[in-house]
Amino acid sequence: DGGITQSPKYLFRKEGQNVTLSCEQNLNHDAMYWYRQDPGQGLRLIYYSQIVNDFQKGDIAEGYSVSREKKESFPLTVTSAQKNPTAFYLCASSSGAREQYFGPGTRLTVT
């Protein structure tokens, strides 16, 4: 089955620790995205990548970092510099500027 996988589903970390969220797709899409979703707010774009070895900041990139070494993979690191990291994180992919397909999400809780 083609799709997007995110792991883990739930993640708990202590304040001050960096944490990496995994995102893998087998849809052969060139573009991949990371969003953050908070209650009562729309999806906000953190980073996106349109091609391997290239990525751009989205609207709320501060405190986050990404890499795109393989077409299938786009991991997101939430660093200790992110002031309010507890949120639901969604990864998506698309073929160019067409519709984006989302993974199941990772719920990160930092205490």
Added chain:
Amino acid sequence: EDQVTQSPEALRLQEGESSSLNCSYTVSGLRGLFWYRQDPGKGPEFLFTLYSAGEEKEKERLKATLTKKESFLHITAPKPEDSATYLCAVHMTGTASKLTFGTGTRLQVTL
């Protein structure tokens, strides 16, 4: 400023009671408008893409329409399984493949 506004924020319908959700946008140039369905704790599921005013798309009890300033998601004779949050997103000219999302409409369909 480019904006996407969805209304109402929440809607409660009885089974069989048809209604419409609204997505209005103020963008400098629309390349595409997307509708998604999101169940609690899950990633958004793609429903429709609309590209030009006058376009309509249908899927089961859902029909999406587009004008120059807004889109409607019409739900005909809804069932409890249609309960979800419905998200609207726009792709604007000059923004590569980035989408701007509205905050969604929470739909509850009761027996």
